Amino acid sequence: MPEPVLEIESLSKSFGALKATDDVSLTLRGGEIHALIGPNGAGKSTLIKQITGELRPDSGSIRFQGRAIDILDAAGRARLGLARSFQVSSVIPDFTVRQNVMLAVAGASGHVFRVLRPAQSDAKLTAPADHHIAKAGLHERAQARAAELSHGERRKLEIAMALALKPRAFLLDEPMAGMGAEGGGQVTAMLSALKAEAPILLVEHDMDAVFALADRISVLVYGRIIASGSVDEIRRDPEVRRSYLGDDA
Numbered sequence: 643m644p645e646p647v648l649e650i651e652s653l654s655k656s657f658g659a660l661k662a663t664d665d666v667s668l669t670l671r672g673g674e675i676h677a678l679i680g681p682n683g684a685g686k687s688t689l690i691k692q693i694t695g696e697l698r699p700d701s702g703s704i705r706f707q708g709r710a711i712d713i714l715d716a717a718g719r720a721r722l723g724l725a726r727s728f729q730v731s732s733v734i735p736d737f738t739v740r741q742n743v744m745l746a747v748a749g750a751s752g753h754v755f756r757v758l759r760p761a762q763s764d765a766k767l768t769a770p771a772d773h774h775i776a777k778a779g780l781h782e783r784a785q786a787r788a789a790e791l792s793h794g795e796r797r798k799l800e801i802a803m804a805l806a807l808k809p810r811a812f813l814l815d816e817p818m819a820g821m822g823a824e825g826g827g828q829v830t831a832m833l834s835a836l837k838a839e840a841p842i843l844l845v846e847h848d849m850d851a852v853f854a855l856a857d858r859i860s861v862l863v864y865g866r867i868i869a870s871g872s873v874d875e876i877r878r879d880p881e882v883r884r885s886y887l888g889d890d891a
């Protein structure tokens with residue numbers, strides 16, 4: 643079995659009397675897509691925010707690549723290669739796709755991005771930017787302004803920018819949200835390509851996508867993991883069917 647990349651142990655977080663995550667443990671291993679599913683309000687976003695460092699847990703611990711990261715803030719965790727995409731992004735609408743990805747490359751390398759003109763021809767920025775853009779499937783739109791992108795293209799831009807961080811793990815929050823069937827298909831194809839770069843912890847409501855993509859699924863209900871296993875195990879699990887999937891799954 644591949645080594646664990648991200649190990650979450652007994653994370654709990656309450657908002658007043660509400661236990662948003664209650665003793666949650668899960669592991670993300672090298673090479674996998676581990677989907678986290680559950681009904682609205684189950685605590686998925688709260689869990690992701692504790693992993694990224696945006697929210698401090700009341701108790702529990704997180705190890706990333708074998709190292710405790712509890713004391714690191716969000717920027718420190720991102721520098722280690724814990725990449726969050728989709729709900730947070732720093733896309734500049736008036737910049738082109740290429741300029742946005744160059745900025746991400748510059749930020750990740752600690753480069754100070756002085757003026758755009760000399761940077762435009764700096765191969766240290768352009769070469770990796772073009773590589774990430776191609777990997778995200780956006781090369782034909784490299785010169786388009788970010789503001790002109792379709793929803794699906796914007797997601798691809800965010801992926802290209804996340805790749806610039808040289809991620810060791812991706813935390814992806816609802817990449818299919820708001821996508822039509824066609825765009826969703828494109829994101830599905832891209833996610834399976836991305837997992838070759840780094841394992842993915844995927845929060846997603848689109849069950850077709852989850853069943854098609856995930857190597858493992860954990861189900862969160864009322865802040866607790868009620869089941870964790872392969873796609874088949876989760877589909878068959880009576881408690882999951884009762885509390886989340888419904889009997890038509």
Ligand SMILES: Nc1ncnc2c1ncn2[C@@H]1O[C@H](COP(=O)(O)OP(=O)(O)OP(=O)(O)O)[C@@H](O)[C@H]1O
Pocket residue numbers: 657660662680681682683684685686687688689
């Ligand atoms: N900052 C906060 N203060 C108070 N309550 C909060 C806060 N953030 C989240 N909650 C509550 O914690 C619970 C878990 O919310 P969370 O957003 O993590 O769920 P979720 O599984 O991501 O839901 P969704 O699928 O709808 O995005 C909800 O009842 C929510 O109202």
